[in-house]
Amino acid sequence: MSELQKDFLFVLIKSLSTSEKRQFKLYVNRLGINVDAKFLLLFSELDKMKEYNEEIILEKKISSKQQLSNLKAHLYKQILVSLRLNPSHQNNRMQLREQLDFANILYQKGLHKQALKILDKAKQSALELDEKTIASEIIELEKVIESQFITRSIDGRADELIRQSSEISLQNRYATRLSNLSLKLYSEMLTHGYIKNDEDREKTIDFFDKKVTKIDLNKLNFTEKLWYYKAHVWKNQLLQDYKYTLKYAYQWVELFHQNPEMIKSHPVWYIKGNTYLFKILFLYGSIRGIEKSFEKFNNVVKSEIFVHNENSQSLIFLNYYNTLMNLYFIKGDFFKGTKLIPELELKMEKFRDKVDEHHLLILYLKIASMYFGSKNYQNTIKYGLKIINSKGNIQEDLLFHTRILILMAKFEAGFDDDYDDFVKNTLKFAKKMKNPSDLHFNIVNFFKQIGDKNSTEQMSAFKEFETKLEESEKNRYDKRTLMYIDIHGWIKSKVRNVDVIEIIKEKVKTK
Template sequence: MKIPSTFLHDLVLGLTKSEKRYIKVQAGGRNKDYLGLLEALLAQKTYDEAKLIKDNEGANFLKYLAVNKRYLYALLLRLLAQYGQKTVEDQVRTTLDAARVLMKKGLFPAALKELKKGQKLATQYELFELQISLCGLQKKLSNKQKRVMLREDDLQQLFELETNALKQLANINEYWYLAQRVARFQMKFQKSQNEEQQQHLVELSQSAPFVNPELATNFRSKLYFYQANATFQFMNGEVKKAYEINSQFLDLLEANPHFLSLYTENYLATLNNMLIDSLIIKEYDVLEQGIHRLEMTLKRPEFKSMKNMESRVFRQRYLLLINWSLSQKDYGKVLAWIPEIEAGLQKFGDKIEKHHRITFYYLLAYLLFLNKRSDEAVRWNNLILNDAKEDVVKEIYYFARVLNLLIHFELGNEDLLGSLLLSTPKYLKSRRPIYTTEKALFRLLGKLLNTPGRKERRELLSGFNAELSNLSQQVSERRVFNYLDLSLWEPH
């Protein structure tokens, strides 16, 4: 099967320095064609096969490019699977592999010892899928040892172990399905918006697994239980309840550190949700403690094997701090963080996903504008405007166009502003309906361009502010004020 070129390039670009070093060591010191291909791919930020061929004319790997691409892709997947700290699951699988080898050699007692070692780990960490594999291999082992029949208590223990594992997997499946249905609803509608959607949520919330945590009979099921309930409460606007459930989720993981190493991703996602909840309900002491808790994950051994951990903490921390300053209307506080944020964005590059980088650009442009630093705001806003793809967080691209008008008004770029007042409404109209607030702003800016007198300008602004006061109360206009609170604008 042909491996799509972007798959290979994406995999190569995601390699860490230590992973690259490991791959080169494992490949050996000889000059291999696929290593030349690896270096060539690392040199490209965006995959361009024609340019790859042109820039590496005469290279051996080009003679059989398709073959080398397939080989390199398979090699990287194999080596990356071997690389780094072994997970608990890997340790159990190692005992399974060892038992199979020993069984082939006829060393049955040694094989049984490996299986029991694996079962001990699988039981401790509730790895039910692997428990079933271990039970299956132990049954094969007992069949091979026809001369040594299993004792009755061993036979019963094996039967009960596999029966329980199957039962627990069914329980996990039930709670996974519940959590996925709630999450799917959130992705589609964000919040319940009409009676039909509300009824759908009510039906989900009245099911026995949703209501009764005692029915979640293992750790993984409990995680899904908390996830479903927290998401449900958040969608219903019960942010404080969502915060309390997320807090219980984290306490459960903290109280079971051996499970925390298995569910680090769940921990970080839930911690971020809890911090957002605490920001919304204005529990600022909890927010401050939570940000410290987030920073401390960099020092915890459970998180050391997580990829891009430093960039993730940087991103979550500063987005929370910025939104905290916005909620407290302390717009000047962010100015001190901008050099650190800019340095972090440069340091981590593509390790910070594009939608988060675009969010940073907009927030910094907006806050610089509010701090009357439009000459700096324009640079950050242009990072959004100059991206023609508009393939993530599209609303930010749209409101960046509106912010662009205000920035150039403050900079006194009247000729450019006149042109933008023609192009911006056309741009927006081709993508979404124009908000009434935006139309009012466009009218105001057009009139201000043609009104030199101070008294007349003050009258125009007074009328605009009165109109804004009414518009800000309308639910249909709320998105505008969430992204760009025009009541905070103080024209020069």
């Protein structure tokens, strides 16, 4: 896997479908002069490999060590050109850019009226599809042609182009400001996690408010509204204001439902919007809300208006299985949920090269949690260790809560051999976290205490810790920690001597 990740060309070739490989070979042989081209021999050799091995290429004398880098770069470019010509990869944005390229060629040949005719049609399409960036490029080329040549195409042409250019420039400025804000908030969420104190909360609100002042939602077009809703979703996620996260995630999705033609142009953002909507509905325990929205989402992505490619398929995969698992969790159907795991693992393997590691580890955490709920503690530990032992830049919260789930499983299963060592290592991990809270240490110390106690003393410890957790649930900054793994529900089940499933069902009824 590490070798595969290192070589981009090998990864690209392995991602090609049978039809794409066939088209590539037809493309390079189109003039009958590339049959023995070295880059085609390299393509065939890499296609046969299961793992990238540079030594085989050198042994077969396809290329020398010194020339291999250039040969690989040339092959990479030829594959991309071939893919660009494939109808399955064509979309509105690419078609508009193609028209812009054609107009540029005609302009350079001195065929100015023909260039303007293509540009005018492309501009109308770009404006209808809300592709303002491309529309701006088209207008700039129109201005170049009109300012250099006397075309006499339309009376008042200069005034019209100036007006259009000014309007689009203003709209692009709004879109840029909102997209920058959205990206910054999303980056903060990934790198630093959720807001952990009042000072950070005030800083985030102040930063956000300064960026959105003087923006009138009613005057925004589709793309600007999309960025506006995204920025609000990520801001409220950071602040852990889930009521408003739900509000803006819903508006994000509804924006597409009100403009269904935009789903084809922006399939990724349609999927992402639904992902956040389902996630927040899960936190609210809204079974009916998830099922209703999930059904609508599945109908859309299976319809003719939806554009399917490897990227959208991988995102649909994540959305689909995360949501299914979440439904099993809030219904307490753990045993039913474990039956989904073999199918899920096959899909994970299929999309492993298309999905980032963090999202795959989240699925492993869900699998481990599902096994815990079904009392299969050995598998809980097995899948939890997959997360802990994985390499790469992994979120601290994910690693910490995986460790807590493993401790819960070790306690339930009576695995005493390395229990104390695991508690010590978890405490060391908590101390190394960037911003650990008192709750993090309270949880670890609780597991440290119950390890050496008899059953009566353990029950007292469970009751005492339940009181602490009830206090923590009142703290807005501790809420998120208790949402990762339902340790509070597990503690309650111990105190009341009932199955954790009963606690979950009671919680859903209350919500």
